[in-house]
Amino acid sequence: MRGYFAIGVEGVSKAFNVGNLVRSAHAFGASFAFTIDARLDKRQLRVSDTSDAGGHLPLYHYPDLGSLELPQGCALVGVELLDRSIDLPSFRHPLRAAYVFGPERGNLSPGLVERCEFVVRIPTRFCINVGVAGALVMYDRMISLGRFAERPVRAGGPTEAVPEHVHGKQIYRTRKE
Structure with a gap:
């Protein structure tokens, strides 16, 4: 696949959701993963990440949105059910992208949405688990940018x-x- 991508989550509180997301990111070939304002016991990540993704790709923890740093030229792509969001099947993935998901039982913060270059939505009737959402976005990226x-x-x-x-x-x- 061309380019690179990262997967992140804002305000998450369940280590198992982050572990699931990071494990899927590892499986799909992510370059790194990140959390913003995570409210979880980071020691539990090892239990939920059965692929030892932390040993294979960097996992950055940013205490707040202001401290988030991405590589130059990396587009921040929010995944959120908003009226202005682009439906995922119609979205052209940037070659260099960091996809960010919201917390369980919540949304991306307005500040993060404002910072995103794109906001996409998975065309479902309601929100789905962050790990499932992440896998769907990564699969769509692989199908769109891969050579199949x-x-x-x-x-x-x-x-x-x-x-x-x-x-x-x-x-x-x-x-x-």
């Missing part, structure tokens, strides 16, 4: 995925049988 074959279409008959090498990497393209 198009999904087979049955209208004209079955298709077959054929391996090809492009710039030294194996990709799959579809071809009619």
Whole structure:
């Protein structure tokens, strides 16, 4: 996948939610993870992160929004159910992005929303668990920016995925049988 990304959460209070989110971030290849104003026992993160993500990617804890530092050129992308949010399936992911989610039973703070370059929403009827939301956003990013074959279409008959090498990497393209 091109570029890099990070996953973060603001005001979270449950270590298991952060552990789940960081574990998924590790699985999807995040460059780092972060918390802002976390209200949790950080020792519990080790129990909930069964992939030892902390041993493989940095996890930064910022005490407040003012202390949040991101790499130059990294777009901050809030994930929140707001009227002005872009539906995730229509969103073009920046190559360099830090996605940030709100706390359990709460929303991103107005200051954080104001600081975001983009705000996206997962088109659900109500909020879902932060770990699930994070996995959905990371999966959408992987599908959008990864190099995958198009999904087979049955209208004209079955298709077959054929391996090809492009710039030294194996990709799959579809071809009619």
